[in-house]
Amino acid sequence: MNQTEWAMLEKRVTGWIKEAAARLRASLTNPLEISEKSAHNDLVTNMDRSIEHFLVGKIKDHYPEHRIISEEGYGDEVTDTNGILWLLDPIDGTLNYVMQKRFFAISIGIYENGEGRAAFIYDVMGDELFHCLSGKGAYKNNAKLEPLTKIHIDDALIDLSPTWLKPNRRIDEDVFTEIIKRCSGTRAYGAASLELAYVAAGLLDAYFTMRLSPWDYGAGLILLSEVGGCHSRADGVPINILSKTSVIAARPGLYEDLIQHIKEQVASGKRLNEPQ
Amino acid sequence: MNQTEWAMLEKRVTGWIKEAAARLRASLTNPLEISEKSAHNDLVTNMDRSIEHFLVGKIKDHYPEHRIISEEGYGDEVTDTNGILWLLDPIDGTLNYVMQKRFFAISIGIYENGEGRAAFIYDVMGDELFHCLSGKGAYKNNAKLEPLTKIHIDDALIDLSPTWLKPNRRIDEDVFTEIIKRCSGTRAYGAASLELAYVAAGLLDAYFTMRLSPWDYGAGLILLSEVGGCHSRADGVPINILSKTSVIAARPGLYEDLIQHIKEQVASGKRLNEPQ
Structure with a gap:
């Protein structure tokens, strides 16, 4: 068109x-x-x-x-x-x-x-x-909306569900433990599209989940990219928009730090399973 | 007056x-x-x-x-x-x-x-x-606002911070693990007075935290009581409105179930420390 x-x-x-x-x-x-x-x-x-x-x-x-x-x-x-x-x-x-x-x-x-x-x-x-x-x-x-600027984990407001911090099928419950301790605060609103929009609008600094469907994240990822935000699967692999997937979405800088942290946790033996 | x-x-x-x-x-x-x-x-x-x-x-x-x-x-x-x-x-x-x-x-x-x-x-x-x-x-x-009706844990939307689900000074990180798994969903908005008001208004079914000051919870507890909601410290002891305190606030029925669960966890040796 x-x-x-x-x-x-x-x-x-x-x-x-x-x-x-x-x-x-x-x-x-x-x-x-x-x-x-x-x-x-x-x-x-x-x-x-x-x-x-x-x-x-x-x-x-x-x-x-x-x-x-x-x-x-x-x-x-x-x-x-x-x-x-x-x-x-x-x-x-x-x-x-x-x-x-x-x-x-x-x-x-x-x-x-x-x-x-x-x-x-x-x-x-x-x-x-x-x-x-x-x-x-x-x-x-x-x-x-303003372009998203870089931010450090210590100053970040991160949206994620406690589901991923307790025993579950997708991710070792300890992968995010240090992040939770270090970050400025956590939030959970229970509507993925809005939570992604909040990251794009600077109301949240990051959003993380192990399980979303294309209709949940389809619009949010586009909006986020438009303001310079970053997103991928939890393991850093680009999201396939036809798939159920994990999603990590964040300001630049913070995104790289979070992915680096997850990769180190996985390298040390912690579990991370994409949804089927 | x-x-x-x-x-x-x-x-x-x-x-x-x-x-x-x-x-x-x-x-x-x-x-x-x-x-x-x-x-x-x-x-x-x-x-x-x-x-x-x-x-x-x-x-x-x-x-x-x-x-x-x-x-x-x-x-x-x-x-x-x-x-x-x-x-x-x-x-x-x-x-x-x-x-x-x-x-x-x-x-x-x-x-x-x-x-x-x-x-x-x-x-x-x-x-x-x-x-x-x-x-x-x-x-x-x-x-x-309508009087609050009873609800079962499995149908409950519970507001609490991931802080209390990971190692911290106040409460054993596993006290709420089963609750998180069983409940209908969790939320976190980051403003205690509003979160207590949301319980009173039926937008949330319970709110839990291990550390609030009198100015944080003073209004919320009154509002909650007015609609038949229940509140106390995490161990079931009535809140002293001059103290920093833990707070559990919930619909009737759900409140008793949550307190019962916490008491059983504490009886089995899990840690619960009121703020000083």
Whole structure:
């Protein structure tokens, strides 16, 4: 697509997101139909499905040749990154949506032949849209985000779940122990797309998790790259946007220090397993 | 004070908080003067001092016989709970204030002869006031908060810092390991007064920390009690509002389960040390 078409897409997607968000806000005054998908902390609601159906419909109407990877199954079976690919999460942070009625987001990342081109992460209740067209600058609503500067671990605010600090299948519980002790503080908001957007916006200095799906991180990685942030799998390998993966995302400098630390821990025998 | 006087106080304090909040919002457009108090994660700013000075001045003007315990030293030396006592934090979540410019609060709890009487916790950037006069119901802005219902650990969203899950001076790192594994999810926002308000408002099911000061928890405990929530030290002992203390705050049912779990862990030899 040419620049004019990308600008048109930006305008369209923003409109669709605002319309979907209005439905989500309205839904919070009605009782939810909640079912358990694979575990008690992996809730799926009628609204996840309804919003995804709405957004996939809009994308297919306007961009029938594009392909979509989405959480609830209205997208396509995708096994390569050719052409234009949308990574879509209708409600990122479903547990927050259900339990808190806040701190959840609509996340849309768009890639062309594997390269990030556009990202939209909308905090529905906070009415805060983080978005970018690659190369055109990233924005928090109308405010342009500053390029990320370097920072030392001791001054860092790091977002990660206690899950990765206790016995689990993916990572030795002690890999991050020294980091937790040294860093300035830790946070956990429970919505990966927002947490990645917060790193891009300088509200967090790093985000770490051992398990995300393409729709969770698709938009966040593009937004982060746009402001000079760094990201990869926990072992430093570039993320394959078709895969479930670990994600480490951080300011420059801090990113290298964290990867170096993890590599040293792994070299000393500590376990690190990518999700299958 | 009689009911009319408490109602007058409610109106006054709300006004002072809104005025202080306007100053705080304005301050975020100016460079901050930040000094390190006792550690790199215990920042104090010129605004902490300025806002406390403002609020203490208002309290002393209108209630000269009342006493104040506050973070930055403009309050009184207090060694008993006789009469009316204000527990005041001008900026709870200073690290958030400095680094995120959001997720911080003004917290004011008022006790009469040791009994909670009024609480005000104001999320400055979120423009969300959690408050109550004891016995009159608790509110999030104009919405009355529902009484808290019972919940099981498996369905609980628990707020705690990874600090307490790794080697530290206060609590054996394994006391909460099983809780982390069983619960529905964990969160960490980095502002104790807001985290306690979130438990009161049902946005979180429990909050746990091994170290808080009276100005951090003073308002939150009153708010929580007003909606039927439970709180104590980690070992189940009632909190002495003049002391630095551990705090566990939760919905009924869940609170008893958490205390039971901690007591069993301690009985099996695990360490639990109250702050001095």
